[in-house]
Each structure stands twice: as structure tokens, then as C-alpha cells.
Amino acid sequence: MKCQSLTDFKKPLTSETRPDPTVSGTEVLLRVTANGICHSDLHIREGSYNLGQGRTLSFGDRGLKLPLVMGHEPTGRVLALGPDAGEVDTSKDYVIYPWQGCGDCFQCNMGRENYCASPQYLGLNVDGGYADTIKIPHPRYLFDMGTLSPEIAAPLACSGLTTFSALKKVEDTIKEAPVVIIGAGGLGLMAIGLVQAMGGLAPVVVDLDPAKRKAALAAGAAQAIDGAADDAVAQVQAAVGGPALAAIDLVGAESSAGLAFDAVGKGGKIVMVGLFGGAASWPLPLIPVKAVTILGSYVGSLKEFGELMALAVDGKVPALPTQTHELEKASELLDQLEEGKIIGRAVLVP
Numbered sequence: 268m269k270c271q272s273l274t275d276f277k278k279p280l281t282s283e284t285r286p287d288p289t290v291s292g293t294e295v296l297l298r299v300t301a302n303g304i305c306h307s308d309l310h311i312r313e314g315s316y317n318l319g320q321g322r323t324l325s326f327g328d329r330g331l332k333l334p335l336v337m338g339h340e341p342t343g344r345v346l347a348l349g350p351d352a353g354e355v356d357t358s359k360d361y362v363i364y365p366w367q368g369c370g371d372c373f374q375c376n377m378g379r380e381n382y383c384a385s386p387q388y389l390g391l392n393v394d395g396g397y398a399d400t401i402k403i404p405h406p407r408y409l410f411d412m413g414t415l416s417p418e419i420a421a422p423l424a425c426s427g428l429t430t431f432s433a434l435k436k437v438e439d440t441i442k443e444a445p446v447v448i449i450g451a452g453g454l455g456l457m458a459i460g461l462v463q464a465m466g467g468l469a470p471v472v473v474d475l476d477p478a479k480r481k482a483a484l485a486a487g488a489a490q491a492i493d494g495a496a497d498d499a500v501a502q503v504q505a506a507v508g509g510p511a512l513a514a515i516d517l518v519g520a521e522s523s524a525g526l527a528f529d530a531v532g533k534g535g536k537i538v539m540v541g542l543f544g545g546a547a548s549w550p551l552p553l554i555p556v557k558a559v560t561i562l563g564s565y566v567g568s569l570k571e572f573g574e575l576m577a578l579a580v581d582g583k584v585p586a587l588p589t590q591t592h593e594l595e596k597a598s599e600l601l602d603q604l605e606e607g608k609i610i611g612r613a614v615l616v617p
């Protein structure tokens with residue numbers, strides 16, 4: 268098998284040829300048909316997150332072992348099945364749920380594999396989709412993708428699921444008042460379409476970049492507001508029709524988290540999704556006074572992925588603009604992503 272492997276943090280990937288993996292038990296071996304390059308792959312390559320106040324979270328200290336084949340947005344076609352894997356249609360492509368747990372802890376037993384304390388996430392804890400071949404432990408992680416092409420289906424495993432799970436956390440409010448979406452990059456555009464697929468009102472979107480605000484309006488946002496404006500909070504609340512019931516921060520910077528906090532009203536919910544970095548400066552007394560709920564949302568559960576894929580197969584999930592590239596271009600594409608030069612999603616097609 269061929270793969271692009273991270274052998275040192277902060278360094279370009281290495282092209283490797285390895286022996287083809289074999290399968291046993293319930294394992295499934297797949298030929299990778301597409302794999303999206305996610306912004307969080309940059310953090311993995313860097314080896315850390317910025318936690319603000321001079322602190323960092325190091326992946327190495329948290330047990331991430333190198334060399335690692337990154338890639339957590341894979342689709343594939345079955346090459347081989349272990350003797351206990353059961354019947355799987357080998358003639359079609361599947362999108363692979365990457366947020367796999369140990370399968371044996373209380374989180375996993377509750378259906379929250381994505382919160383497992385011994386995660387086996389593809390492309391983070393075990394080798395992922397920057398390769399032409401991938402092995403997974405069980406066929407239950409394979410999802411039907413209908414008539415979607417691999418490059419359109421692949422990003423649903425992370426960017427699609429992350430957005431969907433965040434919206435599910437405020438689903439009770441999105442029909443009552445427009446949800447505020449902060450950040451109109453790939454996730455933001457996905458969120459605008461998903462809100463509508465879930466029956467919500469057209470969202471109010473905030474972004475610093477005029478081009479992204481324009482894209483948000485074209486995707487169906489009710490209004491798109493410049494987060495850098497002095498009166499950004501007032502503009503958001505005017506667009507919502509009052510203090511917001513829910514805000515989703517897809518950026519995760521100090522400024523965006525501050526805006527989310529100020530924009531929501533009593534009983535409001537803030538869902539933190541973005542991993543830009545920094546620390547929050549929320550006034551603590553206002554958390555009880557506003558009775559605000561601050562939720563983190565990290566990817567999504569296997570059940571949520573099933574719900575998302577059902578919507579996607581029905582054609583209700585907007586496709587991100589994607590460009591496909593050869594596997595060998597992975598390092599170069601990560602550099603371009605870091606420099607902000609990728610529009611939509613870059614997808615590797617080995």
C-alpha cells in the first residue's frame with residue numbers, strides 16, 4: 268500500500284510504500300476512493316493546539332504516536348473482509364465513520380464513541396485515509412452514500428458531521444428564531460444548508476471576510492454581518508429580531524466566542540466548535556444571570572452520522588465545493604490550506 272505519513276511534527280509528510288494489511292475477525296480492508304483534507308490535520312501536523320494564556324495542548328503528550336497516516340474523511344470500496352465481518356456489498360463505495368472508540372467503555376456503550384477515553388479515531392490514533400488502502404475494525408462504520416461521488420461524500424465524515432451535531436444541540440430553537448452562525452468557511456456554508464434541511468429559519472451569519480459573507484448570502488443566509496463592526500452585536504440581534512436563542516461558533520477565537528456570548532439572550536445556548544485557539548473572557552456573573560448554556564461540540568456520534576447520511580442520500584445536504592488531487596500532493600495541499608489558499612475542500616483521490 269501507498270501512504271503519506273507524518274513522521275515528525277511540523278515537517279512535510281513522507282511518501283511510503285508498506286506491505287498490504289491483512290484482515291482478521293470483523294475487520295474490513297478498503298481501497299480508499301477519496302479522503303478530504305481537514306483544517307484539523309494542520310493542528311495534528313503542528314502537534315498542538317493553542318489553549319490561550321500561554322498554554323498549549325500537545326498531541327504527543329496525549330499519546331499520539333508517530334509515524335501517523337492522517338486523514339479522517341475517507342470513502343472506500345471493500346477489498347477484503349475478515350471471517351466474522353458478515354455480508355458487505357463489495358460493489359459500491361462507502362463513507363467511513365472515523366470517530367471510532369474502544370467499544371468497551373461506558374461512553375462507547377452509551378453510543379458516544381466520539382467521546383471514548385481510549386479513542387481509535389482514524390487519522391489521529393490509528394492510520395487514516397492519506398493512503399490508497401485503509402483498515403477498519405468493523406463494517407458498522409460503513410455508511411451508504413447513495414449516488415454521491417466519493418469526493419462529495421468524504422467531507423461529510425468530519426465537516427458535515429461536526430456541523431450537523433452542533434446544530435442538533437440547538438435543534439429545539441432553530442424554528443423559533445434564526446440561529447447565529449459565526450464563521451462562513453466550509454463548515455459555515457454547510458451549516459446554512461443543514462439548518463434549512465432540518466426545517467430551521469434561515470440563519471444569521473457573521474464573518475470578517477466580505478467574500479465569505481457574500482458566499483453565505485448566496486447559500487441562503489438571512490443576513491451576513493461583519494464581525495469586526497463596532498456594533499456587530501447590535502446588528503446580529505437586529506437581524507435575529509432580539510437577543511439570540513442560539514449561536515454556533517465555528518471559529519473558536521477569543522473575539523468570536525465573545526461575540527457569541529454577547530449576542531445570545533436569556534436562556535441562550537452557545538455551541539463552541541472551532542479550534543482556532545485562545546481563552547474565553549466571559550464575565551462569570553453573566554453566565555447565571557443570562558442562564559446561558561455553553562456547550563462544546565466535537566465531531567458527532569455514529570447515530571448522528573447515520574441521520575446525516577440519510578439526509579445526504581436524499582440530496583438534502585449541500586455539497587461543499589471540492590477539488591480532487593493526487594495522494595502525493597498531500598503535503599503541498601496542507602501548506603496551501605495553512606496559507607488560506609483552499610476554497611471549499613481539497614480531497615485526495617489516490
Ligand SMILES: [Zn+2]
Binds near residue numbers: 307426
Ligand atoms: Zn476534521
Ligand SMILES: [Zn+2]
Binds near residue numbers: 370374375384385
Ligand atoms: Zn470506549
